[in-house]
Amino acid sequence: MKKTNMILTSGCLLVCVLGASLAAAESNHEKSPVVIPPAAEPAGAKSPNYQVEPFALGQVKLLPSEFSHARDLNAAYLLQLDPDRFMALTREMCGLKPKKESYGGWEKRISEMGHYISACALQYAASGDERYKQRVDTMVAEMAEAQQAAGDGFVGCISRDKFELFVRGEDVPKGGPPWYYLHKQYAGLIDAYELAGNQQALEVVVKFADWADGLLSRMNDQQIQKMLKVEHGGMIESLVEIYRLTGNDRYLKTAGKFHHRAVFDPIAAGKGEVLAGLHANTQIPKFIGLMRRYQITGNEHDRKTAEFFFRYVLDHHTFANGGNSASEHFRTPDKLAAELHRELTETCNTYNMLKLARLLFLTEPRAELMDYYEHALYNHILASQHPESGMFTYKYMLYGGYPQAFSTPFDSFWCCVGSGMENHTKYMQNIFFHDEKSLWVNLFIPSELDWKARGLKVRLETQYPDKEDVALSISAASPTPLTLRLRWPAWAQGAVLKVNGETQSLSGSPGQYVAVTRTWSDGDNISWHLPMRAKVKALPDDPNKVALTYGPVTLAAALGRANIQVENLQGRDVRSSRRWDWPLPKTLPVLTALDRPVADWLQPVAGKPLTFQIPPDAVSEPVTLVACWRANTQRYAQYLDAFSAADWKVKKDLPKPPVAKKRGKKAGKSVKDDAE
Ligand SMILES: [Zn+2]
Numbered sequence: 270m271k272k273t274n275m276i277l278t279s280g281c282l283l284v285c286v287l288g289a290s291l292a293a294a295e296s297n298h299e300k301s302p303v304v305i306p307p308a309a310e311p312a313g314a315k316s317p318n319y320q321v322e323p324f325a326l327g328q329v330k331l332l333p334s335e336f337s338h339a340r341d342l343n344a345a346y347l348l349q350l351d352p353d354r355f356m357a358l359t360r361e362m363c364g365l366k367p368k369k370e371s372y373g374g375w376e377k378r379i380s381e382m383g384h385y386i387s388a389c390a391l392q393y394a395a396s397g398d399e400r401y402k403q404r405v406d407t408m409v410a411e412m413a414e415a416q417q418a419a420g421d422g423f424v425g426c427i428s429r430d431k432f433e434l435f436v437r438g439e440d441v442p443k444g445g446p447p448w449y450y451l452h453k454q455y456a457g458l459i460d461a462y463e464l465a466g467n468q469q470a471l472e473v474v475v476k477f478a479d480w481a482d483g484l485l486s487r488m489n490d491q492q493i494q495k496m497l498k499v500e501h502g503g504m505i506e507s508l509v510e511i512y513r514l515t516g517n518d519r520y521l522k523t524a525g526k527f528h529h530r531a532v533f534d535p536i537a538a539g540k541g542e543v544l545a546g547l548h549a550n551t552q553i554p555k556f557i558g559l560m561r562r563y564q565i566t567g568n569e570h571d572r573k574t575a576e577f578f579f580r581y582v583l584d585h586h587t588f589a590n591g592g593n594s595a596s597e598h599f600r601t602p603d604k605l606a607a608e609l610h611r612e613l614t615e616t617c618n619t620y621n622m623l624k625l626a627r628l629l630f631l632t633e634p635r636a637e638l639m640d641y642y643e644h645a646l647y648n649h650i651l652a653s654q655h656p657e658s659g660m661f662t663y664k665y666m667l668y669g670g671y672p673q674a675f676s677t678p679f680d681s682f683w684c685c686v687g688s689g690m691e692n693h694t695k696y697m698q699n700i701f702f703h704d705e706k707s708l709w710v711n712l713f714i715p716s717e718l719d720w721k722a723r724g725l726k727v728r729l730e731t732q733y734p735d736k737e738d739v740a741l742s743i744s745a746a747s748p749t750p751l752t753l754r755l756r757w758p759a760w761a762q763g764a765v766l767k768v769n770g771e772t773q774s775l776s777g778s779p780g781q782y783v784a785v786t787r788t789w790s791d792g793d794n795i796s797w798h799l800p801m802r803a804k805v806k807a808l809p810d811d812p813n814k815v816a817l818t819y820g821p822v823t824l825a826a827a828l829g830r831a832n833i834q835v836e837n838l839q840g841r842d843v844r845s846s847r848r849w850d851w852p853l854p855k856t857l858p859v860l861t862a863l864d865r866p867v868a869d870w871l872q873p874v875a876g877k878p879l880t881f882q883i884p885p886d887a888v889s890e891p892v893t894l895v896a897c898w899r900a901n902t903q904r905y906a907q908y909l910d911a912f913s914a915a916d917w918k919v920k921k922d923l924p925k926p927p928v929a930k931k932r933g934k935k936a937g938k939s940v941k942d943d944a945e
Pocket of ligand 1: 615616617618683684686688
């Protein structure tokens with residue numbers, strides 16, 4: 270287990286505090302997992318329609334791995350944050366004097382406090398650690414106080430004046446999209462109720478929804494559709510959840526008012542090209558809302574629309590790390606190489622795409638959904654966290670040898686810090702699912718499931734993806750008939766399954782689930798061997814811009830720390846291309862054997878898992894490639910130029926090798942800034 274170290278810019282005092290808290294958090298995690306009883310459901314509450322059921326977070330305990338390490342760093346960070354500082358803006362907007370000054374960065378004018386409540390509720394639900402519940406309870410109590418002071422149900426971190434602009438049909442100034450930030454607060458309150466059992470949170474969020482309904486009732490359809498051009502997060506989702514929790518269809522109708530026809534109608538008609546030029550993270554939560562509405566109401570049109578959107582983004586807008594967006598926007602479909610010099614793949618987008626993948630999986634448990642989930646979880650979410658300080662990335666440069674840019678603990682608070690606080694709390698969320706007869710094993714993250722209702726424990730031990738073997742062992746109170754459904758990743762040709770040492774014949778094919786039906790006894794064990802191979806994945810619009818993958822892993826050229834100041838990887842500016850004045854590498858490695866099979870030239874380094882080198886006849890200069898998340902504190906490139914040997918002979922004699930251009934001040938600027 271790595272400890273926090275000198276990367277934190279605030280010096281030793283903070284490091285020591287974080288380190289102590291991390292140790293405390295670790296010791297807490299070592300206690301037995303506590304399954305938080307669900308909050309009492311009000312009369313009239315609806316149940317979502319799932320084909321498979323999730324386990325409560327506390328039923329799945331992470332065993333030591335990079336994921337538990339990321340969780341622990343994040344858990345320690347959550348304890349460093351002060352609810353009163355998060356509440357400052359909301360108190361001010363509700364007419365109360367802030368108890369403390371707000372944090373710095375974006376937090377001065379908008380607030381990630383909703384994500385903070387959600388993250389603490391998730392952490393509490395997973396660990397049973399009362400310190401996180403205390404934070405949830407404190408913030409909910411303060412929100413209730415602020416709501417009472419406001420007097421009309423409002424309890425937002427954004428000025429009411431902005432909402433009145435919507436009512437008058439006027440343009441809202443750029444920066445701080447109003448509903449987007451309110452949605453985070455709605456979601457935080459719902460999580461406080463559902464995950465941390467805070468009854469008051471439900472009362473506050475229902476009154477808050479009443480306020481929203483009252484505001485929207487003063488607007489005509491034209492005004493509302495104009496309003497919906499501005500980023501509004503998952504307002505449909507939250508209002509559908511409030512409908513689910515209360516059974517009051519008034520909130521379903523309010524959710525319906527957020528139905529943005531200019532986007533939903535073309536997507537429902539299969540016209541994915543409508544997304545080109547739109548702010549990406551404005552769109553994704555809308556479709557989470559549709560998928561959630563389907564699960565509560567059975568509206569098939571909603572499901573099909575959400576499914577089409579998800580598939581379209583994966584097929585036409587997604588980069589090698591599983592993320593999407595270029596300078597936060599969907600650009601021309603399949604024209605991804607043209608965007609490589611931009612800041613790519615906002616982390617919030619992947620946070621939301623993973624939520625959408627999970628909802629789609631709950632409705633139809635297809636392995637391809639979890640193939641995507643796994644790929645993006647490793648190559649984007651895990652990579653978005655600084656492995657020592659626990660700080661967060663906003664967007665990525667994927668080409669050109671830029672280093673990654675991370676947040677500071679108290680002076681950044683851009684959106685991906687907010688969603689990032691949640692990302693690392695819930696790695697246990699999608700490893701296992703079940704129905705009455707089956708147990709799905711989706712992700713190969715070391716963990717232990719305690720399925721009390723069936724008297725079963727399932728322990729998953731592995732060094733995957735460093736190694737290709739996954740071991741499952743069963744503890745059963747009594748012999749238990751059950752179908753075990755193991756995800757067979759689409760890339761894993763030649764997989765081998767053994768039960769108690771005996772090789773099983775596999776029906777089906779990669780990209781599906783392998784079903785093993787038997788009566789399981791205490792001590793039974795399963796071995797699942799998943800052979801990994803290297804692949805070259807070119808961008809659709811340029812066969813000479815490629816990423817290398819190995820099983821579920823996207824590799825990155827590890828380009829070292831020359832001309833960078835490691836201690837300054839954290840900062841307030843979100844854009845790495847703007848932040849660094851440090852010279853870029855004069856040249857980048859170019860792959861020069863694209864006409865030969867990748868297995869001929871991508872050579873594993875003995876004794877170093879997921880580490881590869883390339884012989885001189887296949888690359889322009891020496892380079893080491895590693896799992897991309899392990900290159901995130903140095904210069905790196907996930908995309909490289911690549912040519913056949915014959916083409917390279919011509920190219921290398923050109924005056925300048927293909928190297929990233931230094932971008933100007935406007936390089937990362939969004940085409941519109943009505944979203945954040
Ligand atoms: Zn973001």
